[in-house]
Amino acid sequence: MSTTSKQRTIKKTMSYSGIALHMGVRAHLAINPAPVDTGIIFKRVDLDGAPTVKASAENVVDVRRGTTIASRSGAAVSTVEHVMATLTANSIDNAIVDMDGPEPPIGDGSALPYSEMILEAGTVELDSEAEYFSPSKPIYIEEDYATSVLLPCDEFKITCMVDFKGTPLGTQLYAGTITEEEFAENIAPARTLCDYRDLEQLIAMGLVKGGSLDNAIVINDGAIISKEGLRFPDELVRHKVLDVIGDLSLIGKRLKAHVITVKPGHSTNVMLAKKALESIS
Ligand SMILES: [Zn+2]
Secondary structure (H helix, E strand, O other): OOOOOEEEEEOOOEEEEEEEOOOOEEEEEEEEOOOOOOOEEEEEOOOOOOOEEEOOHHHEEEOOOOOEEEOOOOOEEOOOHHHHHHHHHOOOOEEEEEEOOOOOOOOOOOOHHHHHHHHHHOEEEEEEEOOEEOOOOOEEEEEOOEEEEEEEOOOEEEEEEEEEOOOOOEEEEEEEEOOHHHHHHHHOOOOOEEEHHHHHHHHHOOOOOOOOOOOOEEEEOOEEOOOOOOOOOOHHHHHHHHHHHHHHHHHOOEEOEEEEEEOOOHHHHHHHHHHHHHHHO
16 A cells, blocks of 8 residues: 555536525535645635635534534535545545535435545546645543544544444444445445434425435434335444544545544544644644
């Protein structure tokens, strides 16, 4: 395995439209190629002057229902983690993501639509070395019942455990090396968990077809009620891994690290990313 590689961007502009889950409106997103050292930039094309916000842990302003980033001028983009995870897993260091609102389309609650877009577009190497982050010593955070450690490693590895004791979901473990293939096959299709009560409002507004429940693994009183059922027996932990990849991408460099995380959430993921960033400066 070579120790360095070239920076990459998406080969051509790709777009995607769909429902923004929390806002309940239609949203459009386009991922555009960008030059060396751009990083990942979100652009609010619906606002005056099309303000931008860089995908960086420093710009995180909210972690409650997803990860929200905002610029000082207030241009905000919420729920960036599925788009970010897909870009990062495909080694896309540079891209400009146009959005016509504050939230990307939720799709089916997984990163599959984004993963398919990027696989279809392809990526292209740029004429500069990619930057990597590898911790020089373990970085550790703890919050409530969650614990995460970032260890030095030659690859990007994740070991993740979640626990839904008392529900049919039980305790789930993921351990793997995050490559493009691993992401596309085993991580991107894993959907988020959604409580039926959150969906009811969207259904009432006619934005989600009531019978399809196709924006998440839908849980009602501890039981899975989504029509599709589970895509993997351990779909929940795989989705947690997806969110970990997306949130840690806010470090802004490719990772050579082993993340060991128990019951992660956006809050702990972002704390870890911030601590990693602090260790660089
Ligand atoms: Zn997620």
